[in-house]
Amino acid sequence: MTPAVRQLALFHIADAIEARAEEFADAESLDTGKPRSTLVDDKILLSVDQIRVFAGAARNLEGRAAGENLTDHTVFIRREPTGAAMGDHTTPQLVSITGSVRAGMAVAALAAYARDNARTGTPREADILFGPVNNAHQLARITGLAHRLPDHVVLELGGCRIGRTCYFHETTIVSGLLQTDNVDPRPRPRDAVRQAP
Incomplete structure (x- = not known):
């Protein structure tokens, strides 16, 4: 062509x-x-x-x-064959911010906004920040990430499922992750919920 x-x-x-x-x-x-x-x-x-x-x-x-x-x-624009198409990640997204004080301030502002304004609901509702995750398996993976954080990591916001129906999860923000941390998203039956102090 x-x-x-x-x-x-x-x-x-x-x-x-x-x-x-x-x-x-x-x-x-x-x-x-x-x-x-x-x-x-x-x-x-x-x-x-x-x-x-x-x-x-x-x-x-x-x-x-x-x-x-x-x-x-x-x-x-990169001019090389990659063998794959670019695509958007499905929500929710895992975002890692490193580096400048400005980036840290932006994350702090986002955390404050999320704490005060992040509302979840059905996809047809107005003024929601995000809807449910796709399925029970994805919900278990997301919940598993929040529940198996290394001891030095602080759960700043959220970390839990919302309600018992559908697949809603709180906005979740953590701090203190290191580049060497490996957080396994697979659920384990013995996991307990950890909340920030």
């Missing part, structure tokens, strides 16, 4: 997804439990934009190595 044909195909794909954005948002919400209210703007249309970015890159192989395609985001 020539770069021109590839570019045109990607533009057609982006146009088709954009035209059916509401359908894709409904399907994504039903499939993953993500909040429906933000999916079109926060996921579907951003995906459409990224497809269009790569459509343009298909014919511009000698272009800049990096560009500001989204506000406050630098996009790098």
